[in-house]
Amino acid sequence: MNELRKLQKKELEILTAVVKVCEENNIKYIIMHGTLLGAVRHQGFIPWDDDIDICMPRESYDKFIDIGEKFLPSNLKIQHYKTEENCPNIFAKVRDENTIFLQKEHVDLDINQGVFIDIFPLDRIKKGNHQIAKEYWRKGIFNILNECYDIGYVKGIKRKSSVLIGYSIHFILWKGLWRFVDRNKFIEREDKRRKKLHETGDDCVFYSVDRKVVGKYSRITERKKYLFEGQEFWGPKNYDEVLKKLYGEYMVIPAEKDRITHQPLKVELECNNIEEK
Structure with a gap:
């Protein structure tokens, strides 16, 4: 088994553990982005992909952040600004602390650097071209x-x-004018702003955190199960609409130069220096 395939198997283990927590605690999730594309086109990982993405409606996402770690295996930790002091992301990850997946942008950070899956909240936004553009920017x-x-x-x-x-x-800014600004508080304020917008938002949501691709919130939260690596996971019922908006002709295999990965600096799937719990 090659190294990428071993990494994918480890990520699948994390996903399976997260889904077990969700099913046992009435927490809704959907596989999204490249994971949904992999399920539809390959019934598993995109062959060169090195991550897993899932989304949760805001209420389920907040519940998972609050209680999830109580039910996860001891080696799995939720990385979020509420659970880890130096967390650099506004979204959440679940990491296996008995592994290493070191990315160049995080090399100097004192954080859990384990293999992970990403978890994004699904937040409603105001509809209308002006409101969508404003929120995107x-x-x-x-x-x-x-x-x-x-x-x-x-x-x-x-x-x-x-x-x-x-x-x-x-x-x-950060080392000069904002040197006394607490980054954790900076992230928290933005997260609270997005949560408040969700509570007052319309039937509209971004399909991706970094692209101006939108759809109806009520449609993306309608779910069906998809086969992924021999297991079934919930995904958006309207997969064709979602994938066309995200990727265009999504059944066409991209050229090798367009196959995007994280390109980690270091990957270790078994760290012998970590004490048994």
Whole structure:
């Protein structure tokens, strides 16, 4: 078994454990993004994919953050600003602390660096082109500011026109004008803003956290089961609509140069230096 396949199997173990918690605690989830595409096109992982994405309606997401770790195996930890002090993301991950999946943007961070799956909240937003564009830019600006807190992320910026912006945000804002701003509080304020918008929002939701792709909230939360690596998992019933909006002609295999992965610096699936619990 090659190394990528071993990584996929480890991620599937994490997904299976998370889904067990969801099923036992009335927490709704759907597989999304590349995981949904893999289920539809390959009945499992996209052959070159190295992650798993699931989404939860906001109410289920908050419930999972609050209680999930009580029911997960002891080696699995929820990484979220509420559960880990230096968590750099506004969304959540479930990581296996007995493994390593080191990304270049996180190399200097004192956080759990284990193999993970991503969990994103499904938040309602206001409908209408102006409101959608406004929220898209608000999320985008937050993401840029938050990511540029980490010098590892800034060093990894490839677009030359963005390098100066990244270093300016890091050194002038975070290390200068905002040096007394608590990053955890910065993330928390934005998360609370998004939650409040969900509570007052319309039947509209972003299908992806970093793209202006929207659909009806009521439609994406309608679920059916999909075969993925020999197991069945919940996904959006309207998969064709979702995948066409996200990927266009999604059944066409992309050229090798367009196959995106995390490209980790280091992966270890069994860490012998971690004490048994």
